[in-house]
Amino acid sequence: MSNPLRNETLAGMKVLVTVLPKPSVLDPQGAAAAEAIRHHGLEKIGRVRIGKMIEIELPEAADESLLHEIARDLLSNPVIEDYELKVVNA
Amino acid sequence: MSNPLRNETLAGMKVLVTVLPKPSVLDPQGAAAAEAIRHHGLEKIGRVRIGKMIEIELPEAADESLLHEIARDLLSNPVIEDYELKVVNA
Numbered sequence: 001m002s003n004p005l006r007n008e009t010l011a012g013m014k015v016l017v018t019v020l021p022k023p024s025v026l027d028p029q030g031a032a033a034a035e036a037i038r039h040h041g042l043e044k045i046g047r048v049r050i051g052k053m054i055e056i057e058l059p060e061a062a063d064e065s066l067l068h069e070i071a072r073d074l075l076s077n078p079v080i081e082d083y084e085l086k087v088v089n090a
Numbered sequence: 091m092s093n094p095l096r097n098e099t100l101a102g103m104k105v106l107v108t109v110l111p112k113p114s115v116l117d118p119q120g121a122a123a124a125e126a127i128r129h130h131g132l133e134k135i136g137r138v139r140i141g142k143m144i145e146i147e148l149p150e151a152a153d154e155s156l157l158h159e160i161a162r163d164l165l166s167n168p169v170i171e172d173y174e175l176k177v178v179n180a
Binding site for chain 2 (some may be wrong): 018019020030033034036037040041042044045046047048049050051052053054055056057058059060062066067069070073074075
C-alpha cells in the first residue's frame, strides 16, 4: 500500500470532505458566482469554483481506507469531481 | 474594529469560503448522507452536515472586509448558514 496511514484507526474525530469540480470541468455555478462577486464590487477576481463540504462526526474509531472509499464512491462523482479528506480532532 | 486584520490587503491569494448549515437548523441532505454512509459499512457515525465550499482565486490585492461582506451577503444565507473564510497562498 502506498500510503502507510491508510489503515490507521481514528477515535472521536471529525472528518471533513471537500468536493470540487475538476479543473478541466465546466463549472457554470462558479462562473455565475464570479459574475455576482464582480457586480458586488470586487472587479479583479480569477476563477471561482463551487463544490461541496461534508462534515462527518465520528464517535469512535473508523478505518481511514473505508472513509476514503465513502468519499470517493458515495460523496463525490470521480468522473467530474476531486475530493479531499481531512481528519481533525472533534 | 475588533479584528485588526480585516483591512489587510491580499495579493495572489486563494480565498476558501466554507458554508455549513447552522447546528440548530435541520439538514435533511446531511441526514440522508448519514444513512447512506451507514449502509456503506460505517455503522458508528455521528451527525453529518452538508454545505458548500467556494474557492475564489484573487490575482491581486483585495480588501478582506469586502471578502467577508461577499461571503456573508452573497455566498451564504446568514439566517440558516454559518460561513468560514480562509485565505491561503495560491
